[in-house]
Amino acid sequence: MSDATQHGAGQPATRSLHHLDARTKRRNASEKRFKALGIGAIGIGLAFLVILLVTIVSNGATAFQQTFVEVPVYLDAAKLDKKGNRDPEDLKKATTFTYKPLIEKALLDAVEKSGATTDLAKAKDMKNLISASAASQVRDAVLADPSLIGTTVDFKILASSRVDSYLKGRVHRDEIAKDKNITVAQLDLVDQLRDAGIIHKGFNWAFIFGADASDSRAEQAGIGISMLGSFYMMLVVLVLALPIGVAASIYLEEFAPKNRFTDLIEVNISNLAAVPSIVFGILGLAVFIQFAHLPQSAPLVGGLVLTLMTLPTIIISTRAALKAVPPSIRDAALGVGASKMQSVFHHVLPLAMPGILTGTIIGLAQALGETAPLLLIGMVGYIATNSPDGFLDGFVSPNSAMPAQIYEWAKRADPAFYERAWGGIIILLIFLLGMNIIAIILRRKFERRW
């Protein structure tokens, strides 16, 4: 265009419009660059997502496999039941220290029988191969059925965490010079035992349903109990946040007069939605624990804190759902003689319900993954080993929660716990994915275009 004016009117253009001049080329190149920047930004963002997911899956998948040792243990009556009367009270006196040598001896026998060549000839040398939990596993079996004493029973016991790490490729021969928990000779033996089928890997149900274990027993740690803690917290959040959130939204959307009090509530809700989650933890610590003396580490307290945290999310999405119901519905209800309250509760609320549920599920998912407030109300540093005795006890007995458990594992010194932390994240993400899919299905199935 600018060229044409320069040449003046009446003069025919000397060049075809299809011939690009330098300036146009520059502008087009700049256009392409800009577009490429946009694509690049999206590419980087998506690449981060892929890297994150690949890291999680590749590091965490091994947590679902665990190394086991299959060994027939001879339950020596002379050692376990010295009085010979099979009285359960007397059997209880035999501690795990009595059982340990039996298992080590049994493993040594199995090694000799399998024909493995090794210099390890003492039962004590087997100690590092098996988990410290093996003794209590055998003891529990004996206490449950005293008639086993004197017979040889096949047990599937956990291998020690070093053996497990070795077979998963995390522990290498050249790195264990200073490790007092395993020796090269023992690793050689592990290789032979694996070929003989005595040591093998299996699916790790105990990781999903089991309890956490102390610092020295990475092979035994599971996320089951803290999953239960998370479940109780979500129950508290659902029971409190859904009715309160819906009631508050109904008031604000349908009844609230336009005045200062309403404004105050609105400002508060939008600000609470942006308050850092750790501040809610401080609130929980000061109000629920210091002031109201509720028990520390209890899912009830965690649930209360998370309720306050998710309320703004639920209120905002519920209000959007209520707003989406067209005014004609309300007018029609009022027209046939319903009261304002009846029009809302009988007509508007049921129509808004899918939207409200979607918002609630997303709020719950957010609460499920939240960690920071839980740190302050004592849900870490606590080893979640006992499941609660009964339903009501589950709310007040100390427990952990899934994200808090993951944090706890990430802090521990033994790298074997890192695998558990990643595995825990996989489980957590599966829950979140499930909740979000339910929310999407709800929205798709019940969404209405007015």
Next chain:
Amino acid sequence: MPVLWIVVIVVVLAVVGFVMGRMRALHSAGEDRRSLHSLPNYYGFNVAMFTAVPALLLLLVWMVAQPLIVNTRVSAEIPEALLDGSNMSLVMSDVRRVADGLDTAIAQGALSARQAANIDLQTTDLREVLGSVGVALGSSVDPATLNAAQTYRGMTSTGDLAMTVLVLLAAIAGFAFAYLRTNKDFRARNTVEKGVRVLLIAAASIAILTTIGIVLSLVFNTIEFFRLYPITDFFFGTTWSPSFGGGSELGILPLLWGTLYISLVALLVAVPIGLFAAVYLSEYATKSVRGVVKPLLEVLAGIPTIVYGLFALLTVGPFLLSIFGANGPTAAMADGGWMHAGTAVMTAGLVMGIMLIPFVSSLSDDIINAVPQSLRDGSYGLGATKSETIKQVILPAALPGIVGAVLLATSRAIGETMIVVLGAGAAARLSMNPFDAMTTVTAKIVSQLTGDADFASPEALVAFALGMTLFVLTLGLNIFALYIVRKYREQYE
């Protein structure tokens, strides 16, 4: 009587009230529904509401107030000698523990009620008795503590009895009041709807209560902290070295520096990527690309922060260390490498930046979409290319909103906890090197308040002052950001 039973009784009364109220209304109308003012159910709800709501409210208030009153009364009785070398909250927790222990002992039959009331410390070893029922005490019971515990038990049991009686009385009185009022001309629906409205207002007010709770819990403990530690040393001190033995230096400046530095790195990652992604998605992308990419990017926002924390600690940290550490390719440029450990400002900042990408891109996307189409059309009509239109028309028009989005992202970054707790390190220092480990306000709140710290020491109370600083900072940023966004929106509506 346990609280659960009181609640059950009140609820049962309310259900009975519903049935009886409904029947009485129908009866007064001669079983003819049409001559009632309201639907029969409303008469029932009316009685149920008057039975349950005041009684349960009283129960709630009582349960909050009673421990407070008992605590103040009992702590007034504790002799000064017992406070020597300890503090009130510790002594009171001892007292409560002994009192609860005695109750447990009675419940399990280790002591009779009379024995428990007249314990002589000379003849019984209370610690052993309580130990046998599963209540472990740190030391032998002091006579003064036992005395206070007995007072505590006495007041608590009197209070519990009074509570049971009063709550049940309130329920019965409400029942009788509403039941007697019930007849066919009574405007039951209006009363019930008024009641429901009050409940709705109460639910909406919880947002205000939460804010008040946050502010009060922060303010009181912060004031307590400034009583023990000078306010100027806190705000202007350049050393952070808490030690629970005393002699701590608690200057906030190194923490604020770490917080801002990490946030800066995070924003340097998130803002360009997020902004360009938003521009591409809203201006260039076809509908189908947008429909796939936008939710995928938003997945990043839905991932819990603990996952990012672990990612920083175990993946990004070691990766950066292998490049910038002592054995990396850049080691020759700096003496022994810039980075000495996996946890660093860069680690936390980078990962936090990834987390913030969808935050920036979604907000910017909304804002860019809100720019009226007429502006674009005008620009195209003048012969501008797409990128020229974006750079010279759309971005300037959307700038206030984008600034608002960046401010909101900053507030997110400042308040983020798990990533910095796991990825940034624990050492507080004032350094310019982005590969040094530094720590933040949020990370220190966590470390000062977890563990067995004594809540009355300045080392624990400082966490509340830090929380207060954080709250004020993020609140200020949010309000400012919302103000900008709102002001901008008004221009085009």
